[in-house]
Amino acid sequence: MSQLPTFQNAGRPLDRRTLLQAGAAASAAVMLPAVLRGQDSPPPGKKLSILILGGTGFLGPAIVRAAQARGHSLTLFNRGKTRTELFPDVPRLVGDRDPDKAEGLKALAEGKWDVCFDDCGYYPRMVSASAELLKERVGHYVYVSSISAYAKNEKEGADESEPVATMEDPTVESMGEGYANYGPLKALCEQASEHAFPGRCAVIRPGYIVGPEDPTDRYTYWPVRATRGGEMLAPGAASDPIQVIDVRDLGEWMVRVAEQKTVGVFNACGPAKKLSMGEVIEACRAAAAPESASLKPVWVDHEFLAKQPGVDLPIWAPYAGESRGFHTWSNARAVKAGLTFRSIAVTTKDTLTWHLSRPAERQAKLRAGLSAEKEAELLKLFRA
């Protein structure tokens, strides 16, 4: 069997086969409560006490900064391993999501918060442990899931009523080959959150989260590639849809979700209107000017790419077959609940500016995308 092109799942790597597996396993829709926005909204200016499970990776810092800008008070709970230099003035509880590891959840045994953002929950046993422990002492639980929680990605413009992925053994605690278990596990974590906080839970399903400080380099690859100019392999067609959400837009909206005590399930995909791969590449050209002056996209169809081994074209997914709807999820409900978007031009420019501020060795070693050699080889093959 020819190797399928890897495209990146929201949050974790995923290949087309993984989507197929998730689709085949799906059998039941999980109904979560409808949007009940605005109930018991705090008066303007009420300061919240916010607990973040996680908080120091990529999305976490964006939530922290947005909450600080609104004057809320924060507590972080994590192991004290990731980006320990961040937020020295924010109280930190040290522990592990896994109650069976080290000090586990002991640091969460006391304390009360208006809201808890669960930003690093990957296994239902662990999400359940913290949610159940906190349910009498936390008012509102916001679980960060993923668009990968859905069973299928074929349908265009689908909304939150689509069935979520399921797995045969929900106690499995590994991501599996090609991260096949990531989406079904996220769906189970959603259910664990909702179970502990019925009517008090928001489930956020982001698509690709992008922007400055993204450790994955998935979106970063594109403006960085544009700085090299010349013929650039552009996947699919210029009109292929792309959905990304700037981490800062997501962080700011999540704070609004907390302030308004919003509950329900939300696709957090951007931007507001359809964005095409061609527009993304144009945003990259603009961000990378003047180095990008000679940039010439060469559009390479997905059928050709599907036959090539080792192709990493991050963010993009074939606008066909099982992944036709992958970049077309409806964000109408989240927009109605206050999600806003900065322009792709700003996201792209800021991402490149941040990248260029990284240490030289990190700039030289992107974690995603094609090497110059691989790109040249593919273009040669394509022409042949």
Ligand SMILES: NC(=O)c1ccc[n+]([C@@H]2O[C@H](COP(=O)([O-])OP(=O)(O)OC[C@H]3O[C@@H](n4cnc5c(N)ncnc54)[C@H](OP(=O)(O)O)[C@@H]3O)[C@@H](O)[C@H]2O)c1
């Ligand atoms: N990136 C994407 O494109 C994308 C798309 C869709 C959904 N998502 C979801 O978005 C969420 C955000 O991820 P993020 O990495 O940006 O979150 P984050 O909150 O910024 O960073 C992860 C945090 O989790 C902590 N952590 C990790 N393992 C832990 C453990 N066992 N016990 C306690 N703390 C632990 C880390 O600190 P320590 O290491 O110090 O413990 C770190 O503070 C995830 O749920 C992901 O599934 C991401």
